[in-house]
Amino acid sequence: MHALSIRNLRKIYPNGVEALKGIDLDVEAGDFYALLGPNGAGKTTAIGIICSLINKSAGSVDVFGHNLDKELEAAKACIGLVPQEINLNLFDTVQNIVLNQAGYYGINRREARIRAEKYLRELRLWERRKEPARNLSGGMKRRLMIARALIHEPRLLILDEPTAGVDIEIRRSMWEFLKETNEAGTTIILTTHYLEEAESLCRHVAIIDEGKVIENALMSNVLRKLQRETFVLSLRDRLTTPPVLDGFETMLRDDGDVEIAVDSKRDLNELFALLSNQGIAVSSLRNKANRLEELFIRLVENKQSVQLPEKD
Amino acid sequence: MNLALNWIGFQTLVRKEFIRVIRIWVQTIVPPAITMTLYFIIFGNLIGRRIGSMDGFDYMQYIAPGLIMMSVITNSYGNVVSSFFGAKFGRHIEEMIVSPMSNVTIILGHVAGGVIRGLLVGSLVTVVALAFTSLKVEHPFVTISIILLSSVVFSLAGFINAVFAKKFDDISIVPTFVLTPLTYLGGVFYSISLLPVFWQKVSLANPILYMVNAFRYGILGVSDIRIGYAYAIIGLFVAGLFGLSLMLMNRGTGIRE
Numbered sequence: 001m002h003a004l005s006i007r008n009l010r011k012i013y014p015n016g017v018e019a020l021k022g023i024d025l026d027v028e029a030g031d032f033y034a035l036l037g038p039n040g041a042g043k044t045t046a047i048g049i050i051c052s053l054i055n056k057s058a059g060s061v062d063v064f065g066h067n068l069d070k071e072l073e074a075a076k077a078c079i080g081l082v083p084q085e086i087n088l089n090l091f092d093t094v095q096n097i098v099l100n101q102a103g104y105y106g107i108n109r110r111e112a113r114i115r116a117e118k119y120l121r122e123l124r125l126w127e128r129r130k131e132p133a134r135n136l137s138g139g140m141k142r143r144l145m146i147a148r149a150l151i152h153e154p155r156l157l158i159l160d161e162p163t164a165g166v167d168i169e170i171r172r173s174m175w176e177f178l179k180e181t182n183e184a185g186t187t188i189i190l191t192t193h194y195l196e197e198a199e200s201l202c203r204h205v206a207i208i209d210e211g212k213v214i215e216n217a218l219m220s221n222v223l224r225k226l227q228r229e230t231f232v233l234s235l236r237d238r239l240t241t242p243p244v245l246d247g248f249e250t251m252l253r254d255d256g257d258v259e260i261a262v263d264s265k266r267d268l269n270e271l272f273a274l275l276s277n278q279g280i281a282v283s284s285l286r287n288k289a290n291r292l293e294e295l296f297i298r299l300v301e302n303k304q305s306v307q308l309p310e311k312d
Numbered sequence: 313m314n315l316a317l318n319w320i321g322f323q324t325l326v327r328k329e330f331i332r333v334i335r336i337w338v339q340t341i342v343p344p345a346i347t348m349t350l351y352f353i354i355f356g357n358l359i360g361r362r363i364g365s366m367d368g369f370d371y372m373q374y375i376a377p378g379l380i381m382m383s384v385i386t387n388s389y390g391n392v393v394s395s396f397f398g399a400k401f402g403r404h405i406e407e408m409i410v411s412p413m414s415n416v417t418i419i420l421g422h423v424a425g426g427v428i429r430g431l432l433v434g435s436l437v438t439v440v441a442l443a444f445t446s447l448k449v450e451h452p453f454v455t456i457s458i459i460l461l462s463s464v465v466f467s468l469a470g471f472i473n474a475v476f477a478k479k480f481d482d483i484s485i486v487p488t489f490v491l492t493p494l495t496y497l498g499g500v501f502y503s504i505s506l507l508p509v510f511w512q513k514v515s516l517a518n519p520i521l522y523m524v525n526a527f528r529y530g531i532l533g534v535s536d537i538r539i540g541y542a543y544a545i546i547g548l549f550v551a552g553l554f555g556l557s558l559m560l561m562n563r564g565t566g567i568r569e
Contacts, residue, residue, distance in 0.1 A: 051410045055568050073314060076412040087403035096331070103324025104411035106317025148407070 009059035080154030105152035325421025378500030388430035392470035426467025455530030468553035
């Protein structure tokens with residue numbers, strides 16, 4: 001069953017900007033789905049339409065089979081949203097914010113209190129429950145927005161850049177929490193600029209650019225498309241010119257490290273053999289960019305999809 | 313519409329609004345009480361002594377119902393306009409918009425908040441009035457129904473103002489340039505029978521005149537207008553403003569792109 005099914009979704013803002021140019025998207029129930037794209041690509045507009053925060057110009061949206069135009073109440077009940085911007089009532093207490101949200105979804109006060117304790121504890125906010133939200137740090141506010149979105153236990157959780165501005169430790173604990181939430185059966189759609197986040201969490205990925213879906217496939221298939229990866233090698237002895245390695249493109253960086261582009265048809269053993277033959281000792285190796293990031297940049301820059309071996 | 317869901321949503325909104333009014337009581341409850349006390353001292357006591365009686369009552373007694381109504385009107389309006397616009401400005405209105413709660417419930421919840429604050433302040437002003445003069449309620453049903461309906465009218469008006477408002481200036485324009493003049497010219501301090509005929513007729517176009525006079529009739533038993541007209545006009549305003557609020561919410565005016 002599709003958790004989300006979008007057909008020919010269009011949005012033209014009153015100023016004439018066409019934010020969505022007829023996108024189609026299907027998200028399977030139980031999936032962990034990455035929605036990626038550069039700033040202004042249309043991701044937040046799409047999410048806004050799904051969550052009824054933005055009026056669509058054309059097209060249809062179904063959430064677990066409930067059409068937004070015909071069964072709005074049922075569709076809304078399935079969705080939990082963690083928006084990009086902090087939209088908490090900063091004067092209200094942490095606990096009241098989640099209790100009120102539960103009330104808006106028709107959850108009685110007694111049940112709401114039980115759930116509030118559960119999610120606030122899980123997101124490490126229980127000790128701060130009586131404080132106004134304005135007292136929380138940025139990371140805590142983001143966690144509170146997740147607790148608020150989960151209080152009605154939605155079947156589809158949409159997170160629009162949930163870890164923006166959050167330090168790495170909290171970000172990783174949020175990843176763990178989201179993984180557990182997904183494993184418990186909640187479908188998750190995630191937008192993020194941290195492509196490492198998308199690569200480690202998501203099974204499917206769609207890339208939106210200029211209001212169009214330019215890629216939509218299994219994460220593993222998308223990454224397989226990467227024809228070339230760039231590695232950065234730190235050498236034991238600094239070189240003055242880039243090494244000449246047959247079949248590999250090399251570049252000497254200002255810091256003395258060497259960048260080497262490796263075609264997917266070649267392997268690293270070959271590279272190390274060539275380096276070893278020239279007496280070049282490598283002390284460390286790292287990817288120049290995250291694999292998904294490399295592909296993302298290439299897709300967005302080329303504005304066209306690369307042929308996939310197969311589509312899931 | 314899921315009635316059970318919306319009933320819990322309504323209760324949640326009412327609780328939230330009540331907590332808000334109480335949390336910021338220094339802004340919501342105290343200022344109107346002080347302002348009205350000054351009105352009673354200056355207009356009722358000092359100036360009122362020279363004016364003498366009006367429609368057979370001490371001037372202080374005559375203006376008391378109008379001042380209570382004035383405080384209910386301004387506070388009902390002020391509560392909804394600042395609460396709903398505050399939610400828009402802070403974007404936590406999205407909590408309600410993404411939820412399955414109906415637009416009717418969202419409107420009614422905010423209106424209930426406005427009525428609660430209006431009645432709280434109205435009760436306090438009544439207590440202040442009783443410190444200066446005696447009031448005997450002649451028609452309890454009229455008194456209660458008119459104050460409730462008037463509070464609903466101005467809560468709805470505040471809601472509509474908040475829907476259209478884009479900045480904080482926009483929520484003070486209507487109270488300053490429309491609400492206050494209409495209230496002052498709505499017979500709070502005088503009987504329109506004192507006005508020339510032309511201005512008496514002009515005054516009849518002011519809806520607040522009907523509210524103030526109907527409420528005065530409820531307490532003192534005197535009025536410049538017929539009570540039936542007051543109910544009809546207030547009823548029309550309730551229906552019209554509620555319909556307009558619902559239409560705006562369904563369209564997403566000022567809320568959704």
